[in-house]
Amino acid sequence: MITISMAERTRLEKKYPEVFQPNFLRRWGLLVGAGLALLYLIFCWFFFSVGPALKNGRWDRAAIYVQDWYSWRAQPRLRFQDDAVVPQWSSRGQYAEGATIDWLTPHANGSMTATFGSESNRLEISTAQVDVYLDGVPYAIAITDDAALAPENAPPEIEQDGRKVLVNYGFAGQAEIRDNQVAVQRRFLGWANFLYDPSSPLWGNDLFSTIGLVFSSDRVVAEKSNAQLVLDEWLGNRAWQHGDILAKLMQTLVMAFVGTLFATLVAFPLAFIAARNITASRPANWLMKRSFDFLRSIDMLIWALFFTRGFGPGPIPGIAAIFFADTGALGKVYAEALENLDDKQREGIKSVGASPAAVNRFGVVPQVLPVFISQSLYFWESNTRSATVIGAVGAGGIGLKLLEAMGTNSDWDKVAYMVLLILLVVFLFDNVSNAIRSRLIGTTH
């Protein structure tokens, strides 16, 4: 170990005072900043009353909603009618009329068996008694005239709730046994009827059998070819609304594309007026820059709501909102790029007697065009995302569709589907615009 002498130490301390005696801000700035931020967060915890809100949150529902993203529920009501158990499906039933359901078997004597994942977890339902099998152990639930009664020795999965009995099979589902019906919820992984809805002639086909159908010569329906039928039935799927969702996604993309393109086309000439080194009129520069600031400072929300009032819901208000907000933002960025221009090229062209228009065309545009286009591409990318939100406030597109699906609180699988589509499109566009940008300005990230 090398030790340094006292003299050497004082010499070093004298020579580099900023290292050994940093000022207060350098030394403690980070810590003080973090402390203040923490204090502020604690204040906001109370300001937004986060604690009570979290406590009153319906977290049991949250679990169901999240499960709905990647799984689906079949929920028939098994009604007791004249000594027989009759299944009744809601209008959103996931099975076609008369289809055989492998987990719900009717018996000749009018009773019914519902299995939850395996034979050892099942319900034997008859109108007088329901036998609940939990891991192979049967528990008899008596059905009286006005109640369903759980046995005394019932495990916690079977719960007496007033006059009804709740049975919980975990992820596989649950059942609510009453005096006149059993409401069954059976949950499966995946998305039900993603390809075709139960009313379609193609219902029951999976992806592979669909591909087989497309290439087979036997027509399912006489009027049209199989490929046409598959496309029509898929797009017209009433449960998933593929056609509608794709059209709405297209609207959102159109909003971002047209809005950004128009903003680019308008901001381009205006930026030349705003740039001090190009237009030698201070009032014109000032006026242009302030108009950019004004357009930029009005929130996109305000533009969107304003034009939704004007044009009615649809992509046009979205386009207009993006156009107005981004003309300001792009104009500002463009003007800054123009003001940081290399003057040598302009001087060279001026020196051979070119007109002002020619000076701009050959001395300025070639320098700034790559920068301009790459900035516009950034805006395009970011607008693809913001068009979703703009849509939700009324401009239409996939945003509104998402909001509607979330509003029902039971279409979370559709929400997941739309989120996947949006992620896919955003990644695609990111990569396309990155590729164009790196070709233009030669940097890759």
Next chain:
Amino acid sequence: MADIAHTSELSPASATLLQHYRGQVMTRRVYSVLIVLGVLAALVLAMNYANAANSGKFIERLPYLFDFLKSFVPNDPFEIVRAMFDLPSPYDDGSLKFDYTSDRYYIGDTFYIPHFIYQLIITVNIAIVSTIIGGTLAFCLCFFAATNLVGAGAVRWFVRRSMEVMRAFPEIVIAGLLTAVLSIGPIAAIAAISFHTIGALGKLFFEVVENADMKPEEGLRSVGANWFERVRFGIVPQVLPNFVSYTLLRAEINVRASTIIGAVGGGGIGEVFRLSIGRDHAAKTYAIVILLLVTIVIIDQFSGYLRRRLVGNPSFELGRGAA
């Protein structure tokens, strides 16, 4: 510019050169024209599509666009001031339109914060809290995505992909899910905006880290510092000004985001604005527009001033920050 005359006087070698040059210029022009035509065709198609999909047609609606503004005139200009500061209106007829006073937020018995200003405070606070939370998490994550600090490709890949997902994930879905669980309120907005901020700032942060000077890190490595110490004393001091500057830019963007999220269920000024414009409350709407405009200008100017002090005066890549 491509036309250079006097070909007859050129040597054969130069003539070939000129011929190739002209050929290349021609190809370039053809490509440019093709690209412009392609973009224009896409534009026309897209606009037709948008027009067909819209409920009101562009050309039909255009002359009536400002009709809505004509009916949207407050009774007198002071109505806007009254709506802004919750003063009683002389036109009060008991309807919601002229009822400015009932939503006052009282502190004590006499002092109150006007309704819209209170909502604005909520919105701005949502933005600041989300920026702090998102920025902190992005700060913690970004070092694991930088090539010069983390050797394991799998870790980098995972961190970067999760940042991309967080960036691209639609904010309204997070807000909507939390609204369904927690009911309407600012927590949903905070969660949604923070989530997006992690992704957006994380990407900018790790790019800054990758461009950092590695000499201090090397020096620390030579005296046996561990990974944490090297990052803390070798990298963080270099990148902090840039980090803070990007975070400030993000705060500006988040104020706008929190008004929009507010309109779809996050509470705050966005929701109040959507309601008032929907109900044709002219004076209230103008009051909110003015308040929002002033707030955004103040925040932009203040954060611009701070950023200039921190990292000089670079021509800021605004679009990148917005991504």
